Amino acid sequence: MKVVCIVQARVGSTRLPGKVLKKICGKTVLEHDIDRLKRISNIDKIVIATTELEKDKAIVYEAERLGVNYFTGSEDDVLSRYYYAAKQNNAEVVIRVTSDCPLIDSEISEGVIQFYLDNMDKYDYVSNTIERTYPRGLDTEVFSFKGLEKAFIEAVSQSDREHVTPYIWDNADIFRVYQYKNDVDYSNLRWTLDTIEDFKLIDSIYNHLYYENGNNFGIREILKVLEKYPEIKDINKEIEQKKIYMER
Numbered sequence: 001m002k003v004v005c006i007v008q009a010r011v012g013s014t015r016l017p018g019k020v021l022k023k024i025c026g027k028t029v030l031e032h033d034i035d036r037l038k039r040i041s042n043i044d045k046i047v048i049a050t051t052e053l054e055k056d057k058a059i060v061y062e063a064e065r066l067g068v069n070y071f072t073g074s075e076d077d078v079l080s081r082y083y084y085a086a087k088q089n090n091a092e093v094v095i096r097v098t099s100d101c102p103l104i105d106s107e108i109s110e111g112v113i114q115f116y117l118d119n120m121d122k123y124d125y126v127s128n129t130i131e132r133t134y135p136r137g138l139d140t141e142v143f144s145f146k147g148l149e150k151a152f153i154e155a156v157s158q159s160d161r162e163h164v165t166p167y168i169w170d171n172a173d174i175f176r177v178y179q180y181k182n183d184v185d186y187s188n189l190r191w192t193l194d195t196i197e198d199f200k201l202i203d204s205i206y207n208h209l210y211y212e213n214g215n216n217f218g219i220r221e222i223l224k225v226l227e228k229y230p231e232i233k234d235i236n237k238e239i240e241q242k243k244i245y246m247e248r
Helices: 029-037 054-066 078-088 106-118 145-154 158-163 196-213 219-228
Strands: 003-008 045-051 069-073 093-098 125-127 141-144 177-179
Touching: 003 029, 003 078, 029 045, 029 054, 029 106, 045 054, 045 078, 054 069, 069 078, 078 093, 078 145, 078 158, 093 106, 093 145, 106 125, 106 141, 141 145, 196 219
Parallel strands: 003 045, 003 093, 045 069, 125 177
Antiparallel strands: 093 141, 125 141
């Protein structure tokens, strides 16, 4: 099975424009994303999926600089962008991650992917995102190309097209869905990048861990930093996640 990780990325962001090209410890957020994803042994190929907009050529240039495959598609119909990126790269299994997760834990993601690969006869979709037990920002979704194609053909609502996977995980009568959970509930922690407060928190974590470990650190090391410096956790405590608007 060819496992392709598709990373959606664009320059436009309502709350923090250009966030994935901002630098942390001398590297762009997108470069940190890719460095961490390359540590996942059960991914065969990484593809950055951006838009065809002129301003997103900056993402294309960054992908070229990093030596990573890229695909350009629709800005708003991200489901179609994923579908055509997966099709172009002959994906049989698709991993969905977003570029605003520079703290994504390769070990956790590898576990989610492996669970799916070991249980493809039982499940069409596996993720750690719907019933959250991991910090927001360690998100990993895994599904078959056939499932993606079915969603691409059948999904009609704006939210389904814009957010890629709601049509899959919100239709349990059509798709067999499994939630990969942690033993401890850390869903109250926010490690994703959407605001300047998020950036300050992630930048602070990197400054405590990156220079000694490179990108070889994950949830365990981050939790130790937050235990020692609890004020870091408070940096973005007032930030609320944008809601997915469901229109059916």
